[in-house]
Amino acid sequence: MTGMEESFADLAFDVFARDCPSRPTFEHITGRWGSIALMALDEGPMRFGVLRRRVEGVSEKMLSQTLQALERDGFVLRDVVTTIPPRVEYSLTPLGIETARRLRGLIDFLEGRMPEVLKAQEDYDSAKDA
Amino acid sequence: MTGMEESFADLAFDVFARDCPSRPTFEHITGRWGSIALMALDEGPMRFGVLRRRVEGVSEKMLSQTLQALERDGFVLRDVVTTIPPRVEYSLTPLGIETARRLRGLIDFLEGRMPEVLKAQEDYDSAKDA
DNA sequence: CGGGATCCGAGACGATACTG
DNA sequence: CAGTATCGTCTCGGATCCCG
Numbered sequence: 548m549t550g551m552e553e554s555f556a557d558l559a560f561d562v563f564a565r566d567c568p569s570r571p572t573f574e575h576i577t578g579r580w581g582s583i584a585l586m587a588l589d590e591g592p593m594r595f596g597v598l599r600r601r602v603e604g605v606s607e608k609m610l611s612q613t614l615q616a617l618e619r620d621g622f623v624l625r626d627v628v629t630t631i632p633p634r635v636e637y638s639l640t641p642l643g644i645e646t647a648r649r650l651r652g653l654i655d656f657l658e659g660r661m662p663e664v665l666k667a668q669e670d671y672d673s674a675k676d677a
Numbered sequence: 678m679t680g681m682e683e684s685f686a687d688l689a690f691d692v693f694a695r696d697c698p699s700r701p702t703f704e705h706i707t708g709r710w711g712s713i714a715l716m717a718l719d720e721g722p723m724r725f726g727v728l729r730r731r732v733e734g735v736s737e738k739m740l741s742q743t744l745q746a747l748e749r750d751g752f753v754l755r756d757v758v759t760t761i762p763p764r765v766e767y768s769l770t771p772l773g774i775e776t777a778r779r780l781r782g783l784i785d786f787l788e789g790r791m792p793e794v795l796k797a798q799e800d801y802d803s804a805k806d807a
Numbered sequence: 808c809g810g811g812a813t814c815c816g817a818g819a820c821g822a823t824a825c826t827g
Numbered sequence: 828c829a830g831t832a833t834c835g836t837c838t839c840g841g842a843t844c845c846c847g
Binding site for chain 1: 694698699702704708709713731733734748751775776780782783786790791795797801802
């Protein structure tokens with residue numbers, strides 16, 4: 548069954564592999580701005596400017612880049628109305644919605660454990676000073 | 678109840694806030710090497726060299742940095758045996774184990790959807806060429 | 808208003824050499 | 828073996844200007 552094993556290995560993505568194609572996509576949704584953009588759009592469709600104000604601290608350039616990556620991966624829809632001034636509405640695809648939900652689960656879990664994390668950091672730092 | 682609301686806001690971490698203290702930690706566990714290191718250590722305790730070979734493509738420096746960050750945050754334990762040559766075993770804390778499990782859920786989900794993502798990327802790229 | 812183009816600094820990252 | 832130190836490269840990300 549060597550043939551089957553090989554074809555299965557082709558279909559199953561190996562996170563540990565240097566060139567696993569899921570790595571870039573994973574970085575898009577967990578990255579500095581990608582994750583927050585997904586969280587924001589999970590609240591509902593939003594125009595660029597509103598999204599920009601919702602995601603504190605992001606520059607126009609980075610938000611634009613982030614949204615393009617998420618759109619290319621199929622997580623985000625971009626709806627353009629070519630008026631003057633232009634309107635561009637962003638929303639989540641079904642895939643984007645489910646991804647955002649799972650991401651929120653991870654984030655909520657982490658935030659619930661943050662007191663524990665902050666305590667660990669204190670211990671680590673004070674142990675290092677000594 | 679203004680006082681209560683404010684103190685609650687202090688305890689509840691706001692992902693959208695520029696200075697949310699959970700952001701750095703989130704990046705440690707979802708980052709390029711952090712996520713893979715957690716996946717690897719979820720398979721069991723491991724020595725530095727073994728871990729390095731398991732996480733394909735990581736340099737000694739980056740693995741060392743990554744593990745230090747994860748240890749400081751309380752996800753990873755570092756057990757040193759000062760012999761010659763030295764032995765250093767890394768393992769997950771209970772917090773690290775639960776985090777790794779949830780991370781694996783997200784990654785498995787994403788990998789299951791990768792065909793969909795790859796398709797979206799093709800469509801996006803071919804639409805752009807035209 | 809929603810970006811694209813450009814420039815620049817800061818930090819990530821890898822390769823190599825060295826130490827306990 | 829398990830790092831640390833140093834260096835050079837390269838990408839990320841912000842600031843600014845511009846255009847439809």
